[in-house]
Each structure stands twice: as C-alpha cells, then as structure tokens.
Amino acid sequence: MPNGSSKRKMRQATSCKQLDFDWRQSSQGSNNRDVMVEIDACTIGPQLSVDPAxxxxxxxxxxxxxxxxxxQKKWELRRFGRQYTPKHVRVGRRVELRKGYKGPESIWGEVLDVVEANGLDDFFNKVDFKEVIPVASTREDAVQIASDILRVGSSTPLLGFCVVKL
Structure with a gap:
C-alpha cells in the first residue's frame, strides 16, 4: 500500500490539562507520530483512533x-432517514456524540442496540422513556417533549439507538 494511503491514520498524543489525561488527536499531514502537542481543547472520555468516515x-x-x-440518557432518537438508517446505525459501530457541530466536547461510544418504530408511541412501547428523555416525569410528557424536538407526527418513522460510553 502506498505511503499515506491507509484508511486509518495514526494519531498524535495531545495533552489536555483541564481533564488531566492524554487523548489522541488526528494529524493527517504529520509523519512524526510521537510528538506531544499542547492545545487549548478538552474532550470527555478517551479519544479513539477512528477515521471520521x-x-x-x-x-x-x-x-x-x-x-x-x-x-441519565442512554438512547438517542432520530427521524428515520439519511444517516439514521440500519445501514449506518448498527450494533458495534463507534459513535461520536458531540455538543453542537464544532464544539470541542465529545463523548465516544458504541451502538449497543437499535430500534425502529412507527411513531413515538410505538418507540416508547419498546424503550423506557426515562432512558431517552430523563427529565420527563411521565410517558406522555416524554412523547410531547420528543414530538416538539423532532417535529414528528404520530406515525413518523423513527430510529433509536442505545449508546454505551467507551
């Protein structure tokens, strides 16, 4: 295989003083794999050497x-479609849960279970509402909160997945 063409890249060690542990940061252009680099960023949990793709x-x-x-939250619920289909969301796949799109805080996990449903009632018949919307006091409250967030109707196809933190 030609140099630099592997799918997975080795990651440089980067110190994160705020959390008092080392984590790995991708450095696509670097050939020096043992360089310690100081940056002003933090992450939650270990960074894995996983290609973003x-x-x-x-x-x-x-x-x-x-x-x-x-x-408190173990399940993520999304409208069925695009990247939220069984082709992309499958048991064992690595997941990066990130606060926002570009923020420095992320949680790395793995998909433990996947549930498809035809609407919120169907989904909450399969998964405990407290593991999806922990602030909901009742199942009906969870349906209302999820409906407001996802903007879904009563029979909108949904995909939920359980994430275990690594």
Missing part, C-alpha cells in the same frame, strides 16, 4: 449532551 457523528444540544455525560 468510520464513526457515526451525532450532534446534540447542550441538555441531551449533559444527560449522556451524566449517564
């Missing part, structure tokens, strides 16, 4: 991100 990227609002971070 090999992971499922899931941008989250601040509250859902914090629920995942605290362990």
């Amino acid at each position: 090999d992971r499922l990227f899931v941008p989250l609002a601040a509250s859902p991100f914090n629920w995942f971070q605290s362990g």
Whole structure:
C-alpha cells in the first residue's frame, strides 16, 4: 500500500490539562507520530483512533449532551432517514456524540442496540422513556417533549439507538 494511503491514520498524543489525561488527536499531514502537542481543547472520555468516515457523528444540544455525560440518557432518537438508517446505525459501530457541530466536547461510544418504530408511541412501547428523555416525569410528557424536538407526527418513522460510553 502506498505511503499515506491507509484508511486509518495514526494519531498524535495531545495533552489536555483541564481533564488531566492524554487523548489522541488526528494529524493527517504529520509523519512524526510521537510528538506531544499542547492545545487549548478538552474532550470527555478517551479519544479513539477512528477515521471520521468510520464513526457515526451525532450532534446534540447542550441538555441531551449533559444527560449522556451524566449517564441519565442512554438512547438517542432520530427521524428515520439519511444517516439514521440500519445501514449506518448498527450494533458495534463507534459513535461520536458531540455538543453542537464544532464544539470541542465529545463523548465516544458504541451502538449497543437499535430500534425502529412507527411513531413515538410505538418507540416508547419498546424503550423506557426515562432512558431517552430523563427529565420527563411521565410517558406522555416524554412523547410531547420528543414530538416538539423532532417535529414528528404520530406515525413518523423513527430510529433509536442505545449508546454505551467507551
């Protein structure tokens, strides 16, 4: 294989003083794989040497991100389509849950389970609402919150996936 053409790139070690551990940052152009680089960024959990094309990227609002971070939220629920189909969301696939699209905070995990549903009622018959919307006090409350966030009708196809943090 020609030099530099492998799908996975070795990552440079980067110190993150705010969290007091080392994490890996991709450096596509670097040939020096043992260089320690100081940057002003943080991450939650270990960074994995996963090619961005090999992971499922899931941008989250601040509250859902914090629920995942605290362990209260275990399931993510999305409209069925585009990257949220069984072809892309499958058991064992690496997931990057990121606060926003470009923020420095991310949680790395793996898909543990995938559930397809025809609407919120169907989904919450299969998955405990507290593991999806931990602030909901009742199932009906969870349906209303999820409906407002996703802007879905009663029979809109959905895909939910359970994420275990790595």
